[in-house]
Amino acid sequence: MSLPLLFLDVDGPLIPFGATQPYPAYPPYDDMNPLLDRVNPAHGPRLAGLGCELVWATTWMDDANDCVSPRLGLADLPVVTWPRSTGDEPVGLHWKTPTLVRQAAARPFIWLDDEITNIDRDWVHANHPEPVLLHKVDPTRGLTDEDFAILQQWLAAHESPCK
Numbered sequence: 001m002s003l004p005l006l007f008l009d010v011d012g013p014l015i016p017f018g019a020t021q022p023y024p025a026y027p028p029y030d031d032m033n034p035l036l037d038r039v040n041p042a043h044g045p046r047l048a049g050l051g052c053e054l055v056w057a058t059t060w061m062d063d064a065n066d067c068v069s070p071r072l073g074l075a076d077l078p079v080v081t082w083p084r085s086t087g088d089e090p091v092g093l094h095w096k097t098p099t100l101v102r103q104a105a106a107r108p109f110i111w112l113d114d115e116i117t118n119i120d121r122d123w124v125h126a127n128h129p130e131p132v133l134l135h136k137v138d139p140t141r142g143l144t145d146e147d148f149a150i151l152q153q154w155l156a157a158h159e160s161p162c163k
């Protein structure tokens with residue numbers, strides 16, 4: 001099995017929002033964008049340590065490399081570019097989903113996002129023969145230890161003995 005891709009959303013998984021409780025306090029980072037203070041710097045090494053090829057899959061586009069990667073201690077990552085909507089996407093399917101499947105080509109992948117539904121899971125399983133994990137992150141909490149445990153379990157279950 002080739003190295004899995006890990007498509008990574010920013011708002012929700014890395015920048016939690018919508019919580020009724022205060023967010024954890026990390027060292028202030030960027031006076032210009034206080035949202036970045038919500039990014040846990042420790043997530044960078046943990047994501048890098050998963051053994052996947054990390055790819056930004058976010059409306060932050062190249063700003064993810066300019067603003068979020070340094071906060072996480074990550075080098076610049078590849079960035080998914082989003083095509084214009086054609087208006088004929090399946091009803092209920094997330095607008096990112098077809099592009100991610102196309103980008104993954106014949107590779108296994110994980111997608112971390114706070115907007116994934118079973119419509120996306122069903123469509124991906126029907127349109128992508130390689131192993132996939134569409135993992136929905138609670139946007140009020142962002143990535144948690146439980147999320148990382150699920151990713152590691154999936155990766156361990158799909159690890160090739162030839163790797």
Ligand SMILES: [Mg+2]
Pocket residue numbers: 009010011012013113114115
């Ligand atoms: Mg999001």
